[in-house]
Every structure is written in structure tokens, then in C-alpha cells.
Amino acid sequence: MTDNELRARMRQADPAASMAAASPDEVTRLLEQTVTTTTVVNKRQRHYALAAAALILIVAGVAGWALTRPEAATTVQLTGPGAIAAKCVEPSAERLAASADFAFAGTVTALTGTTVTLDVTRVYHGTAADNVEVAQTGETSEQLMGTGKFESGKDYLVASSAGAVMICGYSGEASTPGLSELYAQAFPG
């Protein structure tokens, strides 16, 4: 088969061979559609576009810096202990290690009606954080070990699971007998 024969054979199979030429109406419609649906970017608009893009870059840069600057404090938010009617089983290091996804030692720095802010001094388990905010749900924090509730200036050991503070002997004042041992046992190293 020569090249010409090959070409002829391909031409016979040309899917567009029997295609009618675009009608003048169709051409006009396409033309109108094209020149009217687009606004040509002229130089002034291009300047605006560039300015807008630059602004976005600046905003993104500031936001990025704000998010990543070293002194930026990371704050974890937790829900405080609620009213739990269930009886507590004796706390064990195994259970603490198994269910806590975040455990830390911290000092209460601020107390408002609804929020307790703790300054984190040590993270036993979970992602590093500088501050933890615990939302107090009502007045029922009796199940914290020690004094039973968060008090300003005191040190606490707090474990949380899925964003909620674990009670029943798993969180409380750092000075509570056995609590720091429990933490040391559950999170060695």
C-alpha cells in the first residue's frame, strides 16, 4: 500500500466527510456568542486584577505568618465535666492510656463563668498545645479529683477523650494522691 492509497482509504472513513458546512446563521450565532460572552481583559482591568491578586497574596501572607509565627499560642478547647450519674469504676492506667487522646498538666490562669483557661506545662499525650480552654458545663465539676473544681492558680492534670474532659478519677488537681503516678504509668516517657 502506498502513502497515497493509505491517505485515500483514511479519507473514505473521514467522519466529517459528509458533514455539512456550518450555516451562515450558525456562524453568526457562534460569533455573537463568542464576542459577547467574554469581556476582553483590557489593560486597566488587568491592573485591577493584578492589584486584587497582590492583595490576596498579602492577606494570605499575613494569615500564614499569623498562623505559623513561633510565638503564636495554640489553644485546645475542651468540654468540661458534666453531670454524670453513672458510678465510676476505679481508675486504671491502662484505661487512661487507652481512652485519652489528650492528656496534660497545666495551671489555671483564668476563670470566667463558662470557661477555664489553663496554661499547659506538660503534654503527656496528644498534640502540643500552649493553652487549653475548658468549657464549664454548669456547676457540676465535683467529679474532678481534689477540690472537685478548677481553681485559679492551681495545677491540674487533665485527660480528655474526643474533646471532653475525662472525669472519674482521670482528671483533677495535680497534688491529688496517686494521680500523677497514674499519669506517669499511663504515659511513660
Place this chain on the structure above:
Amino acid sequence: MNADVRRARFEAVAPAVIDAVRRYLARRTDPATADDVLSETLLTCWRRLEDMPGEPVLWAYGIARLTLANAERGRRRQARLAAKIAVLDPPPAVTDAPAETDDDLAAALAALRAEDAELLRLWAWEDLSPGQIAVVLDVSINAVNIRLHRAKSRLKDQLGKLHGTAGHEESTEGRRR
């Protein structure tokens, strides 16, 4: 360039471009995609009118080729969903077949690498010279000459292979001289 001059320039080349690109797309994709890609190609031509060279049709082929490739990429993502829908709601069969079906040729073209098949289509269907193909594909003429030569040989090989295995007596008539 002021707006009226610009538009006049576009209107002068548009009919030829539209006709050529319509055919180009009809040869390569389904009618719905062809319509979409034609509109998009024209928009790109209009936006980039300042870049338009002396040979607008070849330039437009190049744009259509890339636009179609984009559309096909997007379509592959949707293919799975479309296949699912087609089972539930089959579309009417499109019977817009070429004047003469040549299954062997279609199979042989499909068996080639996509680049080879595209070269052959540009050569036989768009009726372009190697120099013109080089403009469309944005490669050197030399490269086109070499690749086109190889692609022709491969297509002939494929056709020979298909002919050797299948006994379509009636469909081979008049092809071998």
C-alpha cells in the same frame, strides 16, 4: 487595537476557523463535546486575537487540540458516573456514522499510539502538510516528517495484521492493487 477593529478582524477569520474546527472536532469526539469545545476554542481565539498568526486555521487547530484534551481529561473524571447513569437511563444511539464504515481502519487507528493516530488524522483528514502539522503540534518539521513516516508504516502494519487474521472479503475490495 480598538474594539471595532478587533471585532472586524475576528469576524474576517471566524467563518473559516469555525468550519475547520467543527470538522476537526467532529472527527475526534462526540457531538456534545464537539459543541462545547468549539465554543471554548472560539473564546480562546477571541481572547488571544493579538497572538493570531497569519495562518489562523492552523493556530485554531492547535488551540482546539489542547481544549479538547482538557475536556477529555475532565470527562474521564466523570466517566464512571456517566457509565452508572447510562445503565439507568440509556441515551439514544447516535447514528451519525461516516459515509462508509471501515472497521479495519478504525481498529488499526485505535491500535496505534494516540500521537501517531493524531498525526495521521491531521495528515489525511485535515489534509495538512508536514509543515502545517508542525505548526499545529508546535514541534519541528523534521520531527513531524520522521514521526509521520513511522506512523504510516505502523498503520499499514496494523492493517496488514487485521487483514491477515480476519476474512472480510467484501470489505477489502478495491483496496489492494
